[in-house]
Amino acid sequence: MNIFQSPLFKIPGYRRMWFSILFSNLGGQITLLALPLTAVFLLDASPTQMGLLTAMEIAPFVLLSLPGGVLLDRMQKLPVYIAGEFVMGLSLLTIPLAWAFDLLTMGWMYAVCFAIGAVYTIAGSASQLVLTQLVGRDKLVEAYSQNAIAGSMAEVMGPGLAGILIKVFGAPLALVMDAILLIGSVAMLKGIRIHEQVPPRSTWKDRSFKAELMKGLNFVRSHNMLIEMAVVVGAWQFFAQMALSVQIIFAVKDLGLDEALVALSFVAMGLGSIMGGMAGPPISKRIGLGPALILGIVITSIGWLSLLLLEGYLPSIILFSWMLLCFSWGATLLFVNFLSLRQSYTPTELLGRMTTTMRWLITLPAGPGAILGGWMAEHVGMRSSLICAGVGTLLVATIAYARPRLRSIKQLPTVNQTNDS
Structure with a gap:
């Protein structure tokens, strides 16, 4: 199957955005491994510290999402997206520099993770809005699926590249390659042309920042479907x-x-x-977007539970790989449908505030979940965190399916529809 035959690639700018996502995610795969391995092997981080490391990356979503949404609705999104990629590269470069001068500590790692989280919060929201501007609302499911394929190609190539770099140069120096790939991402994005109308800066003083922030909150609050999706995905994030906060240290110290x-x-x-990106649209079309979202949650649960149930019967590397496959497969299916539904409910002028409000709501439980997972792994046992994740996400899926609202969504709504109509 040639993915470039999709009509999306005929849309001006989409091909560049797709390759930008590929470069950025390829670098992200290096960071996904190099950051925690640096903490575990060089700094001898405990499970609780690993939980805090994850929580520090999540914290900016809670602190910056809502004001960030107001600012995004006042600004052009593409320059924010580009600036975020650049800032992330600079932040990552500080780790090998600190290591070279013997200054690297867990405090430094926490600071870098917070900076990365801040970029994901603001620039990540901007990227989702840029995608909507490029392809239009009616093509969002296909676009998110194509983007997921770019991400998954990076996930296939990235770990091998990361493993070689970490083995040859060490985890801190491997992050230099991520910075180089982010430069490639910036180069791709700078070739995209989007003509966007934003309020003149001279009018900002006449518009209440608090009133605009509350408008985004009130919009989400007035749509029961958005609230229900936020609760379901937020509960999934918690478990x-x-x-996720302890999976690397579990693989190293328990699985060997x-x-x-x-x-x-x-x-x-x-x-x-x-699997999630290519099978996502057919599954969503066959069973509906809401049921497909719930199915994604179930698949992630299967990964964590089967790892524990089959431990001792299969080699550790196979079990750990299976868990990761189930997580990425299920999470891709979950978020392709969640993001598409979320964007489709919202008028253009509120997209920034809605996006950041929803991201804020679903990440509020994530930080406590990461901290609790790290604490339980250290004080109760590493497997206790995985058991809670598996059972908890399965419970979330069961409750979500028992409620008729989400499971009844079969296709994308129009922007004028509300969940109360």
């Missing part, structure tokens, strides 16, 4: 982060995998994302 085997296992994440 998922319990496992070294850096190379951990990197090899992460190839399975790419395969799972490809």
